[in-house]
Amino acid sequence: MSRSSTDGAAAAGVVTLTTAHRRRLRALWRSAGWPSHDALDLELLVAGLLSRHLDAAGRESLRLTDAGLHELARTVQGHRSARDAHEALVARVSLEMHRAGRLVWRGLSLRAPVAAEVAGPDGSTAAVTRWAMAMPDVFSIRPSTLEAHVEPVVHEIKVRRADLLGDLKKPAKGEAYRALASQCWYVLAAGIGDEHDVPEVYGVMRAHPVAGAEGLLRFGALEVLRPAPRRACRVPHAGWLALARATPERFDDEPQASLMPDEDVLAPGPGDAA
16 A cells, blocks of 8 residues: 655656755665655655655655656766766877877776875974875876886876866865876866866866767867976885786787887877877
8 A cells, every 4th residue: 555645747847956866866766765854855755756655554665756767867877978978088098198108007096195294292293194095097107117207197087077176176186196196187078177177286188079980979189278297206116016916008909018218219298199
């Protein structure tokens, strides 16, 4: 025995949906539908995306209406499209770094030494090194036998403006990247931002989408909007251990670069390659 107490058609459109509303819809879809009786439940009920039901024992649960199911499906499709676009741009940047003669890794987890200050009991401060985890979208080095010449570079990929702005609110993440790399770049899908949105410690590229085969999203030219500042940086010992355990990306269309013994024959930097 069940009873619905919400008319979705009459109430739809009253509430402006936020990420929190969509997250609640997903949680209720995956669960038994026990209500939280908070503002999110109330607003989703008013919007006609949820309905209330009572079982034979009088226990209340919430179920997604047809409108709620359609909204959840649109959210899932939007997330899938964003993931596909992100992966397509990661692959494009990885290929560009490979063509520049660099060894490339995707999805690494690296421990980065980050400088910090701690307060002592007497009110004084002391500089200490703390370790932070960094997961750059693309990490690459020059295949040089000279450690000082490997020039580690980080590329962070953004295909949605909300993700870009959220990322820039995490200064600790950027500090970890800069501790690992001699250059740090943001690569932005066209239309989500430009160099004015990104602090000057980063280089900025714009990626232009092109039509791909069978409807697959692809990216073409990488336009340098602002070169990344270069500085001397060596991969920390923990970074070398992580690289030793990982496998560089392989590209079927071109042979892997061999070790280069000196700086004169190293590939051009990322800004030149783009």
